[in-house]
Amino acid sequence: MNYDLSNAPKSSTKAALKKMLLFLRPERQKLFLALGIMILNSGITMLTPYLIGYTIDHYIQTGQYHGLMVYCGILLGLYLVWAWTEYMQTEVMGSIGQRMLYSLRNEVFGKLQALPVSFFNQNKSGDLIARINSDTDKVNQFFSQSLMRFVDSVFAMTGAMIFLLSIHLRLGAATLVPGVFILVFVLVISPWVKRKNAVSLKSSGALSGEIQESLHNFKTIIAFNRRDYFRRRFATANKDNYSAALHAGLANSVFVPVFALFSNLAQLIVLTYGIYLIAEGQFTIGLLISFIAYAQNFYQPLRQLAALWASFQTAMAAWDRISVIIELEPDLKDSPRVDSANQVPVISIAKNQPVIEFKQVHFAYPGGKQVLSDINFTLLKGKTYALVGPTGGGKTTTASLIARLYDPTNGQVLLEGRDIRSFSAVERTAKIGFILQEPFLFSGSLKDNILYGNADYQHLDSEALLTRMEQMGLSNLLKRFDQGLETPLNSAGESISLGQKQLIAFIRAVLRQPEILILDEATANIDTVTEQLLGEILEKLPESTTRVIIAHRLNTIENADEIFFVNGGKITPAGTFKHALQLLLEGKRVS
Numbered sequence: 001m002n003y004d005l006s007n008a009p010k011s012s013t014k015a016a017l018k019k020m021l022l023f024l025r026p027e028r029q030k031l032f033l034a035l036g037i038m039i040l041n042s043g044i045t046m047l048t049p050y051l052i053g054y055t056i057d058h059y060i061q062t063g064q065y066h067g068l069m070v071y072c073g074i075l076l077g078l079y080l081v082w083a084w085t086e087y088m089q090t091e092v093m094g095s096i097g098q099r100m101l102y103s104l105r106n107e108v109f110g111k112l113q114a115l116p117v118s119f120f121n122q123n124k125s126g127d128l129i130a131r132i133n134s135d136t137d138k139v140n141q142f143f144s145q146s147l148m149r150f151v152d153s154v155f156a157m158t159g160a161m162i163f164l165l166s167i168h169l170r171l172g173a174a175t176l177v178p179g180v181f182i183l184v185f186v187l188v189i190s191p192w193v194k195r196k197n198a199v200s201l202k203s204s205g206a207l208s209g210e211i212q213e214s215l216h217n218f219k220t221i222i223a224f225n226r227r228d229y230f231r232r233r234f235a236t237a238n239k240d241n242y243s244a245a246l247h248a249g250l251a252n253s254v255f256v257p258v259f260a261l262f263s264n265l266a267q268l269i270v271l272t273y274g275i276y277l278i279a280e281g282q283f284t285i286g287l288l289i290s291f292i293a294y295a296q297n298f299y300q301p302l303r304q305l306a307a308l309w310a311s312f313q314t315a316m317a318a319w320d321r322i323s324v325i326i327e328l329e330p331d332l333k334d335s336p337r338v339d340s341a342n343q344v345p346v347i348s349i350a351k352n353q354p355v356i357e358f359k360q361v362h363f364a365y366p367g368g369k370q371v372l373s374d375i376n377f378t379l380l381k382g383k384t385y386a387l388v389g390p391t392g393g394g395k396t397t398t399a400s401l402i403a404r405l406y407d408p409t410n411g412q413v414l415l416e417g418r419d420i421r422s423f424s425a426v427e428r429t430a431k432i433g434f435i436l437q438e439p440f441l442f443s444g445s446l447k448d449n450i451l452y453g454n455a456d457y458q459h460l461d462s463e464a465l466l467t468r469m470e471q472m473g474l475s476n477l478l479k480r481f482d483q484g485l486e487t488p489l490n491s492a493g494e495s496i497s498l499g500q501k502q503l504i505a506f507i508r509a510v511l512r513q514p515e516i517l518i519l520d521e522a523t524a525n526i527d528t529v530t531e532q533l534l535g536e537i538l539e540k541l542p543e544s545t546t547r548v549i550i551a552h553r554l555n556t557i558e559n560a561d562e563i564f565f566v567n568g569g570k571i572t573p574a575g576t577f578k579h580a581l582q583l584l585l586e587g588k589r590v591s
């Protein structure tokens with residue numbers, strides 16, 4: 001399946017909005033509350049100019065100062081309520097935005113946890129970080145700041161429009177004509193603006209990807225003195241981002257002068273036409289003052305809408321980048337037997353029975369060439385197997401299929417006689433332990449790292465854990481660490497050696513006592529004395545444990561019960577250790 005997010009199709013604004021509203025469902029009540037407050041706020045904004053005009057015509061021009069005082073009091077009260085609604089709408093919408101940001105990030109991150117390895121092969125982590133971190137914040141900013149002003153503006157404009165048309169139909173209609181031009185302009189220009197914003201977000205994702213890649217590989221960069229090369233690559237990505245951001249900024253700002261021009265035009269129409277109407281005796285000064293205020297109430301928010309519209313377009317482009325992840329369906333689907341209430345009981349099979357079977361397995365990485373074709377072999381419970389073969393021959397790929405990091409493109413992998421896809425992830429990972437070529441460590445203590453994913457021992461204190469490790473012969477390995485179980489580690493494991501990292505991965509996998517233990521070059525960086533110790537520990541594992549060892553160092557596989565030669569898309573039994581050695585030296589596949 002193609003998981004490349006950079007080629008994902010863009011959705012229409014309407015479809016994107018629909019999906020976004022679904023996401024806002026839990027906030028329905030709060031949104032209605034905010035809407036109520038906004039209506040009150042806009043109602044006051046609409047009413048006050050009319051009251052001012054009325055006061056001028058009825059009390060100031062006639063000299064009735066008592067009435068003037070009463071209306072001033074009413075206006076003061078309304079302004080106080082208006083100030084309260086301003087505060088409340090910021091408060092309510094701000095909290096909706098923050099909650100949305102919180103659940104959006106959880107949702108996207110949760111989806112990433114469910115996606116298969118091939119997704120991460122096809123997308124740069126820097127870009128994914130940008131999507132989780134800054135794109136979600138763009139959506140939040142729209143919700144917590146812009147949406148409220150957006151709705152506010154729409155209300156204010158609708159109210160102003162009603163007042164303008166009902167005070168004087170013709171003058172009102174003439175005042176609104178420039179608004180129609182603005183509307184047409186917005187409709188025509190918006191798709192272009194959204195596109196510019198999408199390009200800008202994409203390039204800032206690419207920039208994060210570039211930063212992440214060079215930070216991740218900083219040692220190699222320094223060792224090979226490739227700083228200039230990466231500086232140039234960064235400069236290119238930075239320039240692309242700069243120019244995309246500049247274009248997006250220009251696109252976003254195109255609204256402001258156009259809106260301002262047309263709203264000034266509207267003021268001109270009100271003044272000239274209004275004064276003409278007063279001269280004709282069809283209009284009063286008070287009404288003209290109200291009218292000017294309403295025209296402002298209509299065009300002021302319209303000007304604001306220009307900026308808000310840009311924020312909306314950015315949020316929509318960001319939402320596209322987020323929702324494409326949320327909607328991804330993992331292609332590593334479990335077969336239905338896992339989900340049924342009457343799950344097939346897992347019966348432990350006896351020693352020397354088939355534990356793993358490959359049946360006509362074909363495999364190719366997405367967009368890549370065929371790595372394995374028509375593979376058939378069986379691994380028996382309790383035996384030790386070795387996979388040997390030249391670099392790039394397909395050993396890790398075979399091991400990844402045994403651990404179901406990928407599904408075959410064709411054919412079937414059976415675990416204990418059942419399609420491996422019919423096991424839940426929990427069942428499968430309890431049975432299979434995989435020590436990868438590059439051990440994964442996270443920040444915390446050595447103890448945290450070796451108990452990672454071990455539900456049985458998670459609760460053990462250090463003393464109980466040490467006793468358990470002693471029984472399994474693992475405690476001797478702790479001598480390779482100054483502070484034993486409490487040795488602090490950072491996420492990249494920079495504070496310890498590669499061999500030490502492999503030891504941690506080894507202890508972690510062995511402690512779980514899986515039924516099948518796969519070691520992919522797991523001891524390549526460990527000295528021969530310690531390696532012997534590891535060999536003894538592997539010997540101590542229950543008799544029923546099946547071991548699959550991938551190693552270039554031949555002494556590691558000397559004691560294997562069976563050796564497979566992996567090369568050129570084929571896996572063939574290599575017979576004795578001597579024969580395997582000969583094949584490796586010849587570097588050719590068995591026919």
Ligand SMILES: Nc1ncnc2c1ncn2[C@@H]1O[C@H](COP(=O)(O)OP(=O)(O)OP(=O)(O)O)[C@@H](O)[C@H]1O
Nearest residue numbers: 121365368371389390391392393394395396397398
């Ligand atoms: N994530 C990937 N995406 C695309 N192709 C890949 C990926 N991983 C491996 N390959 C390709 O699949 C083939 C087999 O790779 P694999 O890692 O299984 O070889 P290997 O025998 O384990 O090599 P080594 O001894 O170097 O570990 C290689 O041609 C490699 O380029």
